[in-house]
Amino acid sequence: MSAVADRKAAPPTSTDARGRGALGSRLRGTVLPPLLAVVIALAIWQLLVVLEVKPAYVLPSPATVFGQLFTLLSDPTFLSGIVRTLSRGILGFLIALVIGTAIGLAVARSRFVRSAIGSLLTGLQTMPSIAWFPLAILLFQLSETAILFVLVLGAAPSIANGLIGGVDEVPPPLMRTARSLGGRGFGLILRVILPAALPAYLSGLKQGWAFAWRSLLAGELLVIIPNAASLGQLLQFYRELSNAPSLYATMIVILVVGMVVDQVFARITNGVRERRGLSALRN
Amino acid sequence: MTGTATAEPIRIIGVGRTFGGAAGTVALEQVDLVVQEREFVCLLGASGCGKSTLLSLIADLDAPTTGTIDLGGRRTAVMFQDANLFPWLTVAGNIELALRFSGVPKADWSRRVTELLDVVRLPGAEKRRPHELSGGMRQRVALARSLAQEAEVLLMDEPFAALDAITRDALHGEIERIAEERRLTVIFVTHNVREAVRLGDRVIVMKPSPGRIVREERVPLPRPRRMEDPEVARRAGELHDELDLQAGGAR
Numbered sequence: 001m002s003a004v005a006d007r008k009a010a011p012p013t014s015t016d017a018r019g020r021g022a023l024g025s026r027l028r029g030t031v032l033p034p035l036l037a038v039v040i041a042l043a044i045w046q047l048l049v050v051l052e053v054k055p056a057y058v059l060p061s062p063a064t065v066f067g068q069l070f071t072l073l074s075d076p077t078f079l080s081g082i083v084r085t086l087s088r089g090i091l092g093f094l095i096a097l098v099i100g101t102a103i104g105l106a107v108a109r110s111r112f113v114r115s116a117i118g119s120l121l122t123g124l125q126t127m128p129s130i131a132w133f134p135l136a137i138l139l140f141q142l143s144e145t146a147i148l149f150v151l152v153l154g155a156a157p158s159i160a161n162g163l164i165g166g167v168d169e170v171p172p173p174l175m176r177t178a179r180s181l182g183g184r185g186f187g188l189i190l191r192v193i194l195p196a197a198l199p200a201y202l203s204g205l206k207q208g209w210a211f212a213w214r215s216l217l218a219g220e221l222l223v224i225i226p227n228a229a230s231l232g233q234l235l236q237f238y239r240e241l242s243n244a245p246s247l248y249a250t251m252i253v254i255l256v257v258g259m260v261v262d263q264v265f266a267r268i269t270n271g272v273r274e275r276r277g278l279s280a281l282r283n
Numbered sequence: 284m285t286g287t288a289t290a291e292p293i294r295i296i297g298v299g300r301t302f303g304g305a306a307g308t309v310a311l312e313q314v315d316l317v318v319q320e321r322e323f324v325c326l327l328g329a330s331g332c333g334k335s336t337l338l339s340l341i342a343d344l345d346a347p348t349t350g351t352i353d354l355g356g357r358r359t360a361v362m363f364q365d366a367n368l369f370p371w372l373t374v375a376g377n378i379e380l381a382l383r384f385s386g387v388p389k390a391d392w393s394r395r396v397t398e399l400l401d402v403v404r405l406p407g408a409e410k411r412r413p414h415e416l417s418g419g420m421r422q423r424v425a426l427a428r429s430l431a432q433e434a435e436v437l438l439m440d441e442p443f444a445a446l447d448a449i450t451r452d453a454l455h456g457e458i459e460r461i462a463e464e465r466r467l468t469v470i471f472v473t474h475n476v477r478e479a480v481r482l483g484d485r486v487i488v489m490k491p492s493p494g495r496i497v498r499e500e501r502v503p504l505p506r507p508r509r510m511e512d513p514e515v516a517r518r519a520g521e522l523h524d525e526l527d528l529q530a531g532g533a534r
């Protein structure tokens with residue numbers, strides 16, 4: 001958050017006129033293209049509906065779906081589903097953050113730990129999270145814990161690997177300089193190595209979130225917990241009822257949540273990069 | 284610190300450094316060098332003759348394979364060709380980190396930063412970010428950061444080699460003034476003969492394979508000097524010819 005605030009505070013170096021011009025081109029550069037993409041996607045969708053590629057009860061029109069989405073957003077069950085899925089996602093991500101960061105630090109700083117589990121971490125990243133569910137259900141039955149277990153297993157390795165990569169790639173001249181300035185031990189880690197590793201760590205977090213979100217939805221489809229509506233569970237439910245408009249509306253919500261969180265990470269990362277003079281926006 | 288009182292020289296005796304085992308690269312062999320209190324010494328030689336290696340050994344960033352280095356209790360600060368400013372910190376933050384690592388109490392930081400930026404003639408640059416600065420300004424900040432350590436010995440490894448001539452000349456003046464004001468002992472590495480004669484009380488000429496000292500030359504010219512001084516040029520020319528002869532057309 002503070003990264004974003006700082007970035008906003010930075011520009012007074014450029015003149016007002018240039019600032020406005022830059023804002024205009026930024027709008028053209030960042031708002032217009034995605035807007036255009038959405039319009040085109042909707043147009044293709046509508047075209048497929050008009051051509052009756054699939055019957056209307058399987059492929060409803062965009063208007064029907066967004067109308068249904070509007071209705072669902074005032075339906076308490078649907079809303080509690082969004083809240084439950086989001087809170088699971090956030091809780092699981094935070095657990096993965098703590099575990100992934102601790103493991104990442106241990107691997108980055110200890111040769112022993114690295115040779116013990118370094119390649120295992122990369123291996124875990126390639127493991128499809130859905131493959132964990134039978135084991136998770138065996139261990140924890142159909143429970144919140146089973147879902148969190150898989151979510152954390154999906155996200156933590158990315159977070160750990162991001163941090164390890166960042167620490168490994170601290171430029172040697174920077175380390176040499178830090179040592180020559182008297183940096184040692186914990187102070188060196190805290191003041192130099194971790195800040196230098198921050199951009200790579202942030203991209204690890206972003207990737208970790210993507211894995212968490214995917215594992216979570218897979219988990220909610222498989223691990224059905226009674227009386228606990230969630231987005232994944234609602235998807236199943238709407239399919240069983242052949243309620244296509246609600247099914248599509250739910251998927252739109254899932255997509256939008258994923259995109260919004262991605263944007264949050266992108267903004268933080270851009271703020272960090274810009275303050276270091278690494279931003280692509282500069283040239 | 285005690286070294287200042289007794290004015291014991293820095294003694295480098297029989298120093299060798301081999302990389303990669305017994306059959307590896309002999310970066311330095313049998314280097315003997317005595318540097319007096321407050322002396323400005325330039326290490327001059329073509330690339331690969333072990334200048335940086337010697338400087339790292341003096342800075343205690345590396346350990347010699349043979350021989351000893353006695354700094355007489357002095358502390359060292361180092362400056363490299365690249366400023367290596369920490370890009371996530373402001374100019375003030377970079378200097379403050381050096382103060383922190385040197386154990387200076389936080390209450391003194393702000394005053395010291397202001398003072399150091401005055402010394403390197405960058406007043407008011409506290410809040411700027413490294414990527415906003417020119418190469419010369421970055422080196423000034425790096426110099427301020429090195430000075431923050433209050434070390435008696437300043438080790439400089441081709442610090443101005445990447446700068447344009449005008450900026451470099453200006454920084455020559457600054458380093459000459461600062462070394463005088465702060466009573467520093469300076470060991471300055473360069474492959475530029477003129478620069479060595481412009482700055483040094485003494486020029487130590489080194490040669491590669493194995494890295495060693497082949498000659499030394501006093502420069503008893505008055506200060507402040509300038510790169511264009513005819514006497515600087517003449518002495519540089521002599522040294523240059525000899526270096527070429529010694530290199531045996533290797534370049």
Ligand SMILES: Nc1ncnc2c1ncn2[C@@H]1O[C@H](COP(=O)(O)OP(=O)(O)O)[C@@H](O)[C@H]1O
Nearest residue numbers: 302308310329330331332333334335336337494
């Ligand atoms: N860390 C290292 N590992 C292996 N060889 C090195 C290392 N550092 C320097 N050398 C070798 O030692 C020799 C001297 O290098 P250096 O001190 O950097 O020379 P200079 O600074 O005079 O250009 C070179 O042959 C270089 O390849």
Ligand SMILES: [Mg+2]
Nearest residue numbers: 334335336440
């Ligand atoms: Mg060198």
